[in-house]
Amino acid sequence: MKCPICGAAELIHDTRDLPYSYKGETLVMAAVQGDFCPACSEAILEADESKRVFAAMQAFKNEVNTSHRDLD
Numbered sequence: 001m002k003c004p005i006c007g008a009a010e011l012i013h014d015t016r017d018l019p020y021s022y023k024g025e026t027l028v029m030a031a032v033q034g035d036f037c038p039a040c041s042e043a044i045l046e047a048d049e050s051k052r053v054f055a056a057m058q059a060f061k062n063e064v065n066t067s068h069r070d071l072d
């Protein structure tokens, strides 16, 4: 399947560690399964995997916000 974002390349099904940055902190989400575009680096995840990744991002944001609260 061609990348729906850029249309420039075929997606590659793979398992990768995805970095996610928030307020200068970086979380690496381990072993994320999905279809990855080699041209624009977009990741297309299946519904279950997408939920897991979204939950990990939310938890990470909460953690970052909690640890930065003293600085506000």
Ligand SMILES: [Zn+2]
Pocket: 003, 004, 005, 006, 007, 008, 009, 037, 038, 039, 040, 041, 042
């Ligand atoms: Zn793409």
